[in-house]
Amino acid sequence: MFSYRHAFHAGNHADVLKHTTLIALMKYLTQKDTALTVIDTHAGAGLYRLDGDYTETSGEAQEGIFRLLSEPKAAAAPVKKAPAATKTAAAGGAKPAAAPGWAPALQDYIDLLRGLNPQFAETGDIAHLKIYPGSPFIEQQFLSGRDKLKLFELHPTDFKSLSGNIEQLGVGRQVAVSREDGFEALKTFLPPPARRAMVLCDPSYEMKSDYGRVATCMADAVKRFATGTYVVWYPIIPRPEAHDLPRKLKTLAVKAGRSWLNAALTVKSSKLTTDTTGEVIRPGLPASGMFVINPPHTLKAELQAALPQMVALLGQDRNAGFTLEHGG
Incomplete structure (x- = not known):
């Protein structure tokens, strides 16, 4: 049950999508004067070392945040405009061109990383990017004195790290x-005292039952407090439960009469391949998504600008692309 450690995955392409989206949400939701309660159901350790044993063992940050920052970013033509609902990789597998400079949501994400890594901020050298924030630190960065953050973590080692x-x-x-x-x-925190809340639900999905628990948890949350903003990260892998989850969340939102947004980023094929010796090579995580119930009205446009750049800079093969859907 406790085999999953996010330290192995910190700064990967899924974190780029997740945390860019989370920053955009927090930036918008903390603009109002009314107190906000933020609840993180699977908080992890809170902070991670990108030069630590876990991250260097997996190498996932190299294909995520380091790849994003090492690519030329000011070069090409403007980003192609996405249709109103959905955008995927260009015909023939060509990557969308990166816009001159960063999309605003990605700029906010990079600025937050600079704030935690002064040497990186000063030099621009990614060798000095050593501290990576988990969702708890991102959430706390935006809170005012009136806001509250509730963090839950079951893993004993990560709980100890998070507390410290x-x-x-x-x-x-x-x-x-x-x-x-x-x-x-x-359940015990909904509805919140000031009637404003954002919930991030980001389990490990190491057990198949997590998919069902996410759907059940979100259904109960919306029933208890219909106007909260509910955010679910999910992996996109060759497993029926993974593909069913966003459909279940969409059905839940539609039945409850709530608006919704679903953003998914694919960086490579999910197919198994073999090396020269015939050994099977597993692709790792090829894609992930963020499903938001009651998203801010600004989120769609922010992700429409940011997602093509993520594909252009993080895509690893012709299958790279994204989808952005919304309703309600």
Whole structure:
């Protein structure tokens, strides 16, 4: 049950999508004067070392944040405009061209990384990009004194790391860390006192039951507090449960009469290949998605600008592309 450690995956392409989206959400939701409650059901360790043993062992950050930042970004033609609902890789597998400079949502993401890595900010040298924030640190960056952040993490080692990392922030009672099952603990915080909340549900999916638990948890949350913003990250892998989850969330949102947005980023083929010796090579995680119930009205346009750049810079083969759907 506790085999998954996000430290192996920190800064990968899924984190680029997840955290760019999360920053856009937090930036919008914290603009209002009314207090916001943010609940992170599977918080992880909070901070990660990109030069640590876990990250260097997996190499996933090299195909994620390091690849994003090492590619020329000011070169080519403007990003091709996406249709109103959906955009995929260009015909024939060509990558969409990157826009001059960063899309605003990606710029915000990179600026946050610079804030945590002063030497990287000063020099621009990605060799100095060593600290990577998990969702708890991203969420806390945007909170005002009136807002609250509830973090849940069951893994004993990650819970200990999370508690220590949050303590270093010196934010007192603004952030609460609990070693509890986030799926179950969420129920006790909805509806929130000030009637404004954002929930991030980002389990490991190491157990097939997680897919069903996410759908059930979100259905219960929307029933308890219909106007909250609910954010679900999910992997896109050759497993029926993975493909069923966004469909279930869409059905849930439609039945509840709530707006929704689904953004998915594919960086490579999901097919198994073989090396010269006939050994099977597994592709790792080829794609992931972010499903948002009650998204801000600004989110679609922000991701429409950012996703083509993610494909152009993170795509590894002709299967790279993205979809962006919304409704309600």
